[in-house]
Amino acid sequence: MIINSVGRMIPEQIMGYKEVIPYQSPHNLNPPEQKAPGYPGKILPGENKLLPTIEEAIKKCDLRDGMTISFHHHFRNGDYVLNMVLEQIAKKGIKDLKIAASSIFPIHAPLLEHIKNGTVSRLSCNYMLGPVAEAMCNGAFEYPVIFRTHGGRDRAIEAGEESIDVAFIGASAADKAGNFNGTEGPSACGSLGYSVSDCMYAKKVVVLTDYLVPYPLAPASVEETHVDYVIKVDSVGDPAGIATGAVRMVRDPLGLYIAKLASDVIDASGLLKDGISFQTGAGGPTLAVAKFLSEKMKKRGIVGSFGSGGITSYFVEMLQDGLFRYLLDTQCFDTVAAKSLKENPKHIEVSSSRYANPHNKGCIVNNLDVMILGATEVDVDFNVNVHTTSDGIVIGGSGGNADTAACSKLAIVVTPAIRGRMPIIQEKVLTLTTPGETVDCIVTDMGIAVNPRRKDLEEKLLAMGLPVKNIYDLKNSIEKLTGKPEKIKTTDEVVAVVEYRNGSVIDVIRKLSN
Amino acid sequence: MKITTTVQAGSLESSDILITLTPGQNEDLIINIKSDVIKQFGSVIKNKIEQTLKTFGVTSVVCYADDKGAMDYVIEARVEAAVKKALDKEGDK
Numbered sequence: 001m002i003i004n005s006v007g008r009m010i011p012e013q014i015m016g017y018k019e020v021i022p023y024q025s026p027h028n029l030n031p032p033e034q035k036a037p038g039y040p041g042k043i044l045p046g047e048n049k050l051l052p053t054i055e056e057a058i059k060k061c062d063l064r065d066g067m068t069i070s071f072h073h074h075f076r077n078g079d080y081v082l083n084m085v086l087e088q089i090a091k092k093g094i095k096d097l098k099i100a101a102s103s104i105f106p107i108h109a110p111l112l113e114h115i116k117n118g119t120v121s122r123l124s125c126n127y128m129l130g131p132v133a134e135a136m137c138n139g140a141f142e143y144p145v146i147f148r149t150h151g152g153r154d155r156a157i158e159a160g161e162e163s164i165d166v167a168f169i170g171a172s173a174a175d176k177a178g179n180f181n182g183t184e185g186p187s188a189c190g191s192l193g194y195s196v197s198d199c200m201y202a203k204k205v206v207v208l209t210d211y212l213v214p215y216p217l218a219p220a221s222v223e224e225t226h227v228d229y230v231i232k233v234d235s236v237g238d239p240a241g242i243a244t245g246a247v248r249m250v251r252d253p254l255g256l257y258i259a260k261l262a263s264d265v266i267d268a269s270g271l272l273k274d275g276i277s278f279q280t281g282a283g284g285p286t287l288a289v290a291k292f293l294s295e296k297m298k299k300r301g302i303v304g305s306f307g308s309g310g311i312t313s314y315f316v317e318m319l320q321d322g323l324f325r326y327l328l329d330t331q332c333f334d335t336v337a338a339k340s341l342k343e344n345p346k347h348i349e350v351s352s353s354r355y356a357n358p359h360n361k362g363c364i365v366n367n368l369d370v371m372i373l374g375a376t377e378v379d380v381d382f383n384v385n386v387h388t389t390s391d392g393i394v395i396g397g398s399g400g401n402a403d404t405a406a407c408s409k410l411a412i413v414v415t416p417a418i419r420g421r422m423p424i425i426q427e428k429v430l431t432l433t434t435p436g437e438t439v440d441c442i443v444t445d446m447g448i449a450v451n452p453r454r455k456d457l458e459e460k461l462l463a464m465g466l467p468v469k470n471i472y473d474l475k476n477s478i479e480k481l482t483g484k485p486e487k488i489k490t491t492d493e494v495v496a497v498v499e500y501r502n503g504s505v506i507d508v509i510r511k512l513s514n
Numbered sequence: 515m516k517i518t519t520t521v522q523a524g525s526l527e528s529s530d531i532l533i534t535l536t537p538g539q540n541e542d543l544i545i546n547i548k549s550d551v552i553k554q555f556g557s558v559i560k561n562k563i564e565q566t567l568k569t570f571g572v573t574s575v576v577c578y579a580d581d582k583g584a585m586d587y588v589i590e591a592r593v594e595a596a597v598k599k600a601l602d603k604e605g606d607k
Binding site for chain 2: 390391392419420421422481482483485486488
């Protein structure tokens with residue numbers, strides 16, 4: 001075992017995983033000298049990329065045992081593509097595949113069957129929710145699952161660490177040459193930002209669509225130069241399923257109070273001025289911060305530079321109200337955002353690599369002023385867990401949590417002090433997603449804790465009369481109400497690796513006892 | 515005191531607990547708990563229920579607790595309410 005710089009016990013070797021580099025600090029690792037190669041193709045004039053079935057595409061791509069296939073998650077819990085493709089692959093008797101998915105949702109429960117029958121043996125993703133996640137925690141996978149951050153996934157693909165043989169890309173519209181986007185057609189889901197690196201670096205790229213348009217489709221999320229085959233299917237996804245998973249609107253007074261408090265923190269920080277850039281998570285009260293920030297911006301005539309990340313109708317409204325010059329959108333969290341991306345030229349589709357890959361010549365999160373983070377729990381060192389609930393079940397993953405925290409000027413965790421009966425501040429988080437050294441403060445309904453590294457921020461908050469508390473005092477006053485929870489028991493068996501955005505291992509998830 | 519009727523107090527709202535008391539066979543307190551936080555607070559919840567039942571002199575009961583993350587004072591209040599309901603109901607017989 002190695003103990004990394006955030007005090008986590010990491011095995012020196014992890015089955016099926018590259019050489020373990022223990023996490024040391026947010027920006028210490030350098031990229032390889034060169035990125036992985038892209039793959040050329042040769043399509044002759046008049047040659048047809050259109051294939052009648054998925055089965056035909058599997059044959060043409062020469063998909064074999066042990067290969068890696070990839071999927072994006074833009075249809076979120078309405079995605080039909082992953083299940084559809086795996087069903088055909090299983091029928092052909094291909095075994096031992098690795099799935100490189102950007103996220104796994106409850107709708108992907110059939111994946112468990114494919115694990116049992118040996119079609120799939122490995123998985124990597126950035127976020128995981130539902131039956132597959134629960135099964136993983138109880139040891140369903142032979143090889144540990146690899147969790148990455150949104151930016152970390154693109155880094156790994158582009159560095160050749162996550163080498164994709166065939167990318168299966170669901171698109172709400174495509175033409176016969178392979179130009180595709182997510183804004184047109186009956187299954188429009190908006191941005192397809194997570195599919196871009198897959199298309200650029202996979203050996204073969206297969207686009208599935210239910211809406212074939214005459215050539216040329218424009219604008220295209222990815223162009224024909226990167227696409228090998230196109231398949232017309234009955235339906236790629238259910239747009240109604242997009243707004244499930246991370247997205248929860250807050251109406252309760254407590255959530256709104258916390259959100260208001262967070263907006264006051266932003267105000268006190270001095271960052272609330274013309275040109276501000278801003279992003280929120282999609283869960284709990286984090287989204288509601290946008291509402292209160294909007295009010296402040298309107299009142300003072302402040303125009304922000306951009307809002308980024310997963311885009312919701314809140315952000316669309318802010319763009320329409322002239323509160324941002326641009327929205328930079330990797331994925332749409334609801335159909336309002338998808339419609340806006342299609343219609344509003346200031347609403348820009350961006351790749352997740354541009355969004356957060358640390359080993360590019362720049363990324364959007366480097367330009368982010370304020371990030372509002374969600375958390376299932378935090379600890380006295382300001383570490384954030386968005387992977388597991390306090391009882392040890394995986395209900396998410398970093399997504400962009402660790403990426404944005406590492407790069408934004410002000411990273412604020414927004415959370416109720418008590419969830420169910422669980423005190424939100426722990427001695428040590430069960431799973432460490434985002435290191436405390438990248439988190440500036442934690443805003444709860446029982447007070448605000450400021451990272452001791454940010455004395456400057458603490459002074460500003462105190463000057464505004466905000467309820468700042470020492471994190472230990474905050475923890476104690478919460479535990480006075482809830483009591484002290486018993487520790488969750490895990491075995492030594494590693495079921496997942498939590499890879500930090502730079503490719504180091506920040507934590508592992510261990511199988512639960514019983 | 516034996517509980518001789520079936521009563522409920524509480525709800526299944528978040529942060530509440532639904533307490534159901536039914537007559538027991540023997541002179542003891544049987545407590546069944548279902549909870550979202552059973553792993554972290556199972557024994558705390560059980561102790562609180564048992565202690566509250568004893569405080570009100572209950573010696574025989576089967577208690578079902580469906581917990582949605584209630585804090586100690588809520589558990590105490592719901593158990594107390596359930597016991598008092600049971601006593602009321604008995605008075606009506």
